[in-house]
Amino acid sequence: xxxxxxxxxxxxxxxxxxxxxxxxxxxxxxxxxxxxxxxxxxxxxxxxxxxxxxxxxxxxxxxxxxxxxxxxxxxxxxxxxxxxxxxxxxxxxxxxxxxxxxxxxxxxxxxxxxxxxxxxxxxxxxxxxxxxxxxxxxxxxxxxxxxxxxxxxxxxxxxxxxxxxxxxxxxxxxxxxxxxxxxxxxxxxxxxxxxxxxxxxxxxxxxxxxxxxxxxxxxxxxxxxxxxxxxxxxxxxxxxxxxxxxxxxxxxxxxxxxxxxxxxxxxxxxxxxxxxxxxxxxxxxxxxx
Amino acid sequence: xxxxxxxxxxxxxxxxxxxxxxxxxxxxxxxxxxxxxxxxxxxxxxxxxxxxxxxxxxxxxxxxxxxxxxxxxxxxxxxxxxxxxxxxxxxxxxxxxxxxxxxxxxxxxxxxxxxxxxxxxxxxxxxxxxxxxxxxxxxxxxxxxxxxxxxxxxxxxxxxxxxxxxxxxxxxxxxxxxxxxxxxxxxxxxxxxxxxxxxxxxxxxxxxxxxxxxxxxxxxxxxxxxxxxxxxxxxxxxxxxxxxxxxxxxxxxxxxxxxxxxxxxxxxxxxxxxxxxxxxxxxxxxxxxxxxxxxxxxxxxxx
Numbered sequence: 001x002x003x004x005x006x007x008x009x010x011x012x013x014x015x016x017x018x019x020x021x022x023x024x025x026x027x028x029x030x031x032x033x034x035x036x037x038x039x040x041x042x043x044x045x046x047x048x049x050x051x052x053x054x055x056x057x058x059x060x061x062x063x064x065x066x067x068x069x070x071x072x073x074x075x076x077x078x079x080x081x082x083x084x085x086x087x088x089x090x091x092x093x094x095x096x097x098x099x100x101x102x103x104x105x106x107x108x109x110x111x112x113x114x115x116x117x118x119x120x121x122x123x124x125x126x127x128x129x130x131x132x133x134x135x136x137x138x139x140x141x142x143x144x145x146x147x148x149x150x151x152x153x154x155x156x157x158x159x160x161x162x163x164x165x166x167x168x169x170x171x172x173x174x175x176x177x178x179x180x181x182x183x184x185x186x187x188x189x190x191x192x193x194x195x196x197x198x199x200x201x202x203x204x205x206x207x208x209x210x211x212x213x214x215x216x217x218x219x220x221x222x223x224x225x226x227x228x229x230x231x232x233x234x235x236x237x238x239x240x241x242x243x244x245x246x247x248x249x250x251x252x253x254x255x256x257x258x259x260x261x262x263x264x265x266x267x268x269x270x271x272x273x274x275x276x277x278x279x280x281x282x283x284x285x286x287x288x289x
Numbered sequence: 290x291x292x293x294x295x296x297x298x299x300x301x302x303x304x305x306x307x308x309x310x311x312x313x314x315x316x317x318x319x320x321x322x323x324x325x326x327x328x329x330x331x332x333x334x335x336x337x338x339x340x341x342x343x344x345x346x347x348x349x350x351x352x353x354x355x356x357x358x359x360x361x362x363x364x365x366x367x368x369x370x371x372x373x374x375x376x377x378x379x380x381x382x383x384x385x386x387x388x389x390x391x392x393x394x395x396x397x398x399x400x401x402x403x404x405x406x407x408x409x410x411x412x413x414x415x416x417x418x419x420x421x422x423x424x425x426x427x428x429x430x431x432x433x434x435x436x437x438x439x440x441x442x443x444x445x446x447x448x449x450x451x452x453x454x455x456x457x458x459x460x461x462x463x464x465x466x467x468x469x470x471x472x473x474x475x476x477x478x479x480x481x482x483x484x485x486x487x488x489x490x491x492x493x494x495x496x497x498x499x500x501x502x503x504x505x506x507x508x509x510x511x512x513x514x515x516x517x518x519x520x521x522x523x524x525x526x527x528x529x530x531x532x533x534x535x536x537x538x539x540x541x542x543x544x545x546x547x548x549x550x551x552x553x554x555x556x557x558x559x560x561x562x563x564x565x566x567x568x569x570x571x572x573x574x575x576x577x578x579x580x581x582x583x584x585x586x587x588x589x590x591x592x
Binding site: 015035045096098124133135155160215237 | 316319328330334388404407410416431477497530542548579
């Protein structure tokens with residue numbers, strides 16, 4: 001009797017679990033399914049879209065939207081995006097990790113006040129500082145300059161990253177780097193080799209954040225870059241699919257917008273899938289309890 | 290060799306504590322340059338009449354912008370809307386993130402890794418693009434959502450012309466964008482709870498809810514607090530969803546402080562009024578955030 005009740009409850013539990021996950025998956029994947037489908041269609045705008053276009057019809061599949069994307073300077077923009085993202089990752093990671101080491105391990109007078117102060121600075125939205133940044137950048141010649149952009153993208157991730165690294169390093173026993181120091185490494189090298197290796201999940205998480213900040217930005221680069229040769233994929237996407245009409249969403253080139261989005265999203269999605277193992281470890285190693 | 294000698298020299302001159310600041314120099318430099326100077330400048334602008342008419346001859350006008358905001362009463366509903374936007378977004382995100390994480394974390398759940406990967410996709414996809422896609426899906430006449438609802442006999446809903454539908458658009462879309470982040474966060478912190486804890490609670494006869502409240506919750510509540518507060522701050526300032534989906538409409542009923550400040554500056558060229566809005570927004574956010582950080586003891590964790 002008791003066993004029976006347990007089996008029934010168990011059955012209900014698993015059925016419910018899979019139903020809920022099924023619904024969550026439909027919610028999560030529908031918009032992505034929708035653009036994948038559009039990217040292989042000839043549908044030029046949502047005005048010609050109907051429910052029946054949601055059922056894949058293989059005889060109507062066409063690569064014309066992808067061909068249109070390839071006819072644009074897609075690869076130039078891709079390289080620009082990757083250069084910008086790589087620079088951002090390098091600056092964000094190195095500053096965040098150095099700061100994390102200092103905040104966790106070193107004796108720094110006024111540390112607590114400094115941490116709270118840095119934290120509050122991040123409350124200022126980009127929209128509040130964009131005009132002053134624009135003015136100072138135009139004085140310094142940093143408009144239409146990737147260095148200027150990298151510094152902006154990196155700063156947000158660097159502050160958040162400094163906290164993540166600090167909390168993580170707090171949870172690593174000091175013996176680790178002390179052992180390395182006994183082996184004759186300088187303190188700095190000991191920190192770098194030992195902590196950087198154990199911290200891999202956090203390093204990867206921060207890499208992803210920094211990469212995405214640079215790769216997917218529209219608001220900042222739209223204000224600070226006007227030169228076509230410096231366009232990134234994000235500006236290029238806008239340029240290719242939306243310039244003809246005033247509003248972004250009534251874009252005349254819906255299928256091209258979709259194909260461009262898929263191609264642009266692929267590098268990030270690949271990164272997520274490759275590093276997924278580390279993403280599930282990040283908080284269990286971060287020491288956040 | 291040289292860097293070490295240089296470092297010892299520095300330590301002799303300035304003392305060890307000061308050389309430790311060297312580690313902080315890059316981030317402090319970055320923050321001074323990207324945050325501190327522009328913020329100071331922004332605060333200064335909020336006390337001037339800097340606008341399109343006074344582009345080259347702006348003068349200091351004291352608290353006039355702030356007085357205008359409170360005198361006109363315009364700011365109160367926008368503060369309330371910012372709270373609706375933030376709390377209304379965070380609560381469903383955290384609940385859904387938690388529900389999905391609890392389900393995936395059950396021992397014996399099949400296909401956990403592939404399902405987790407698929408659930409991460411909305412978060413991995415560039416948000417700006419996703420928002421454009423959603424914006425098309427919510428379209429009144431042609432949008433796929435209204436077409437789908439018509440299957441059930443519902444007439445076309447004009448999502449952007451009344452207040453409740455407009456908020457639904459914002460909150461549902463924002464939920465889609467961000468719940469995977471919370472799932473990843475919570476799942477990852479739940480995995481740090483050893484299986485034996487669950488097993489021994491089971492042996493003691495604890496049911497599912499009891500196991501959650503006694504085993505899982507105590508070990509993840511710090512992570513939940515950290516995620517919720519950083520999510521609160523991020524959402525408060527999150528600009529794209531409102532800007533791209535409703536542009537603050539209908540009327541001004543879905544503006545948040547950040548988006549309103551932006552449109553004052555870039556649509557109406559009222560730079561000083563926009564700056565004053567930003568300053569007020571940050572002051573309110575900072576007070577609330579510090580209160581929450583203290584209350585949940587997250588501040589002890591980060592400092």
